[in-house]
Amino acid sequence: xxxxxxxxxxxxxxxxxxxxxYVLNGTRNxxxxxxxxxxxxxxxxxxxxxxxxxxLKRRRTDTIGVIAEDVTVFNTPEIIDxxxxxxxxxxxxxLLTNLRxxxxxxxxxxxxxxxRRYAASAVSELLSKQVDGIIYxxxxxxxxxxxxxxxxxxxxxxxxxTQVDMAIQYxxxxxxxxxxxxxxxxxxxxIAIISGLMDSIxxxxxxxxxxxxxxxxxxxFDPQYIKMGDWERESGYGLTKELLxxxxxxxxxxxxxxxxxxxxxxxxxxxGVQIPADLSVIGFDNREFSDYLxxxxxxxxxxxxxxxxxxxxxxxxxxxxxxxxxxxxxxxRLIERDSVGLLRx
Amino acid sequence: xxxxxxxxxxxxxxxxxxxxxYVLNGTRNxxxxxxxxxxxxxxxxxxxxxxxxxxLKRRRTDTIGVIAEDVTVFNTPEIIDxxxxxxxxxxxxxLLTNLRxxxxxxxxxxxxxxxRRYAASAVSELLSKQVDGIIYxxxxxxxxxxxxxxxxxxxxxxxxxTQVDMAIQYxxxxxxxxxxxxxxxxxxxxIAIISGLMDSIxxxxxxxxxxxxxxxxxxxFDPQYIKMGDWERESGYGLTKELLxxxxxxxxxxxxxxxxxxxxxxxxxxxGVQIPADLSVIGFDNREFSDYLxxxxxxxxxxxxxxxxxxxxxxxxxxxxxxxxxxxxxxxRLIERDSVGLLRx
DNA sequence: CTGTTAGCGCCTTCAA
DNA sequence: TTGAAGGCGCTAACAG
Numbered sequence: 001x002x003x004x005x006x007x008x009x010x011x012x013x014x015x016x017x018x019x020x021x022y023v024l025n026g027t028r029n030x031x032x033x034x035x036x037x038x039x040x041x042x043x044x045x046x047x048x049x050x051x052x053x054x055x056l057k058r059r060r061t062d063t064i065g066v067i068a069e070d071v072t073v074f075n076t077p078e079i080i081d082x083x084x085x086x087x088x089x090x091x092x093x094x095l096l097t098n099l100r101x102x103x104x105x106x107x108x109x110x111x112x113x114x115x116r117r118y119a120a121s122a123v124s125e126l127l128s129k130q131v132d133g134i135i136y137x138x139x140x141x142x143x144x145x146x147x148x149x150x151x152x153x154x155x156x157x158x159x160x161x162t163q164v165d166m167a168i169q170y171x172x173x174x175x176x177x178x179x180x181x182x183x184x185x186x187x188x189x190x191i192a193i194i195s196g197l198m199d200s201i202x203x204x205x206x207x208x209x210x211x212x213x214x215x216x217x218x219x220x221f222d223p224q225y226i227k228m229g230d231w232e233r234e235s236g237y238g239l240t241k242e243l244l245x246x247x248x249x250x251x252x253x254x255x256x257x258x259x260x261x262x263x264x265x266x267x268x269x270x271x272g273v274q275i276p277a278d279l280s281v282i283g284f285d286n287r288e289f290s291d292y293l294x295x296x297x298x299x300x301x302x303x304x305x306x307x308x309x310x311x312x313x314x315x316x317x318x319x320x321x322x323x324x325x326x327x328x329x330x331x332x333r334l335i336e337r338d339s340v341g342l343l344r345x
Numbered sequence: 346x347x348x349x350x351x352x353x354x355x356x357x358x359x360x361x362x363x364x365x366x367y368v369l370n371g372t373r374n375x376x377x378x379x380x381x382x383x384x385x386x387x388x389x390x391x392x393x394x395x396x397x398x399x400x401l402k403r404r405r406t407d408t409i410g411v412i413a414e415d416v417t418v419f420n421t422p423e424i425i426d427x428x429x430x431x432x433x434x435x436x437x438x439x440l441l442t443n444l445r446x447x448x449x450x451x452x453x454x455x456x457x458x459x460x461r462r463y464a465a466s467a468v469s470e471l472l473s474k475q476v477d478g479i480i481y482x483x484x485x486x487x488x489x490x491x492x493x494x495x496x497x498x499x500x501x502x503x504x505x506x507t508q509v510d511m512a513i514q515y516x517x518x519x520x521x522x523x524x525x526x527x528x529x530x531x532x533x534x535x536i537a538i539i540s541g542l543m544d545s546i547x548x549x550x551x552x553x554x555x556x557x558x559x560x561x562x563x564x565x566f567d568p569q570y571i572k573m574g575d576w577e578r579e580s581g582y583g584l585t586k587e588l589l590x591x592x593x594x595x596x597x598x599x600x601x602x603x604x605x606x607x608x609x610x611x612x613x614x615x616x617g618v619q620i621p622a623d624l625s626v627i628g629f630d631n632r633e634f635s636d637y638l639x640x641x642x643x644x645x646x647x648x649x650x651x652x653x654x655x656x657x658x659x660x661x662x663x664x665x666x667x668x669x670x671x672x673x674x675x676x677x678r679l680i681e682r683d684s685v686g687l688l689r690x
Numbered sequence: 691c692t693g694t695t696a697g698c699g700c701c702t703t704c705a706a
Numbered sequence: 707t708t709g710a711a712g713g714c715g716c717t718a719a720c721a722g
Contacts, residue, residue: 005698005699005700006699006700006701007699007700015708015709016708016709016710017699017700017701017709017710018701018702018708018709018710018711019707019708019709020700021700021701021702022701022702022708024700025701027701027702028702028707028708029707030707030708031707031708034707034708046496048469048472048473048496049473049699049700050401050473050475050698050699050700051473051474051475051700052397052400052401052406052474052475052698052699052700053401053698053699053700053701053714054699054700054701055397055700055714056395056397056398056401056698056699056700056701056714056715056716057699057700057701057702057713057714058700058701058714059714061397063440063474066441070426071422071425071426071429072422072423072426076422077416077417077421077422078417080416080441080443081415081416081417081443081445081448084416084441084442084443084445085445088445093440093442093470093474094440094441094442094443095408095438095439095440095441096411096425096429096439096440096441097429097438097439098425098426098429098439100426100429100430100433103426124393125438127393128393128394128395128396129396129397129408129438130395130396130397151391151393233637259637262637265639266639269639287633287634288419288632288634289632289633289634289637289638292578292604292607292634292637292638293634293637293638294610294611294614350714350715350716351715351716351717352715352716360692360693361692361693361694362693362694362715362716362717363692363693363694363695363717363718364691364692364693365716366716366717366718367692367717367718369716370717372717372718373691373692373718374691375691375692376691376692379691379692394715394716395714395715395716396716397714397715397716398698398714398715398716398717399715399716399717400698400716401698401699401700401714401715401716401717402697402698402715402716402717402718403698403716403717403718404698
């Protein structure tokens with residue numbers, strides 16, 4: 001086991017520990033000869049620096065804490081992947097905390113007390129571990145103001161935000177607007193939308209994009225085309241049935257997630273309407289399964305990797321006291337598949 | 346910022362730093378009065394211990410390194426969740442390393458040089474961070490012998506193994522045997538199997554389970570019923586077409602993953618055969634989408650959470666020098682849905 | 691029951 | 707270009 005330290009190699013190379021430290025970190029010029037000698041001994045003894053000691057001294061760990069509300073929720077792994085991507089390039093390590101919210105308190109976000117305890121202890125542990133900063137990954141975008149106190153350590157939120165901290169979000173409004181534009185390009189004018197829960201920010205923003213498109217393209221506006229879903233398949237199913245029953249049913253449906261789009265497909269199938277011949281569908285999230293359904297569904301891909309990457313980049317700036325220039329919001333991208341038909345009229 | 350340390354609170358409470366340490370860790374009896382006083386000051390100053398310093402002294406970090414070959418691959422998040430579950434209960438923290446193999450070198454596992462470099466540097470960084478042990482999560486089960494050297498630190502593999510280290514695997518043979526039994530219970534006797542790549546251990550083990558069932562239940566054995574797939578949808582599709590063309594087509598197909606099962610569904614649909622009326626299908630993995638297909642497919646759920654939990658448990662034993670009693674292998678569980686029909690006759 | 695103190699392994703100022 | 711030495715914040719003998 002690696003009991004050898006800087007002083008062992010110093011002794012064996014006939015230099016001071018300071019010199020070893022210098023060659024290790026390139027902190028100061030060292031004559032080529034001594035450097036070689038030191039390096040040789042390091043190699044010979046298979047020396048591995050002890051980052052713990054280093055961190056204690058430098059008062060920096062080059063480690064950031066990631067608090068994931070639930071790593072098993074679909075957005076989280078890709079975000080973490082983005083965080084890693086940036087981390088790898090800048091020698092930043094990740095201490096992962098998984099709140100396991102889905103399993104521990106389910107979707108009942110009103111149970112704030114329990115939640116707050118979990119979150120507080122997670123932050124507290126991370127702080128004790130002396131992380132240089134924290135990234136918080138929520139399971140759905142909402143206002144987390146006042147729930148977390150990092151005692152001055154920088155924090156960046158994604159899939160969530162507070163009124164005071166930095167947060168990385170993608171552009172929801174643009175996304176639904178773009179989906180609408182695509183549908184309109186394909187000749188659709190009677191377009192319905194099935195939203196997620198209305199207490200959700202993305203739902204509201206995407207609805208804005210919808211309204212914007214309706215207005216700009218001067219589509220016939222019909223309040224009946226706007227259905228409030230709850231993100232689950234059943235609501236996609238039920239609301240599609242309603243839509244299909246309308247005297248003037250839509251020719252296209254924009255579902256705010258792929259799960260509800262599954263319900264749309266099912267309702268259409270049962271009602272004998274062909275997708276995309278009779279009805280077009282666009283989903284959201286580009287979940288893996290959206291490519292496995294039949295028809296394969298066209299969907300908006302959320303830039304999760306980029307969000308993780310940018311969150312880390314932003315945090316890194318904060319950690320160094322630099323300001324982070326928020327640049328552009330990450331943007332969703334339409335994945336064209338087979339669920340949208342050309343409407344010739 | 347938390348500049349206050351043990352000595353600040355010692356001073357303010359008129360005790361020695363040792364006493365503070367003792368009340369903090371409960372390492373020694375402290376008179377109630379002093380304890381109260383110390384606790385009060387800790388509270389008052391909002392003191393947070395510095396685990397880095399503590400680790401340096403104790404030569405233990407209570408942190409384990411998790412090396413994931415790719416966190417975005419479906420098995421990984423659930424395994425990590427299991428690791429967290431155990432970790433939460435035992436105050437063990439997770440330093441996560443993501444090799445990002447899928448994105449960096451794809452599925453070309455023959456590119457060992459590149460892989461070895463990534464793995465070696467991951468281990469090396471973790472070792473420098475003084476983790477107390479390592480859990481390795483592969484993207485698919487294979488022999489990793491000789492690829493990783495942890496210099497004596499304990500390591501546990503899952504979704505992968507070596508000839509010398511501990512590994513947590515689920516029971517593949519039992520899984521396919523159980524799936525077969527279920528099919529047989531439902532009256533099927535002509536059962537085909539679509540395997541994954543044959544250089545994969547799970548493929549071979551599951552095939553064993555298949556053979557075992559064929560033998561024990563004295564099913565008519567037909568080599569034509571055994572098809573070699575490659576885990577991808579297209580192979581499920583193509584091989585099903587072949588199966589359907591047989592003079593005596595099977596009444597049920599066991600696909601070694603849900604992705605290939607998607608191909609089975611598609612082929613069946615195109616060939617006008619109804620599932621489950623004319624053909625039954627069982628998948629593997631219980632991927633989320635298996636519940637979204639139509640019909641919803643019956644599949645074998647892999648105990649990922651349990652594997653992560655057990656891997657951590659095993660590692661924890663190793664870390665303490667205790668032997669780990671491997672007990673039972675985690676077992677797969679059949680998720681009954683709608684893709685298997687009762688064959689009367 | 692409590693205090694004193696020597697490090698853990700490394701970095702970095704100060705001096706040479 | 708190099709060394710000596712004082713901590714970083716905490717734990718755990720050892721001593722009282």
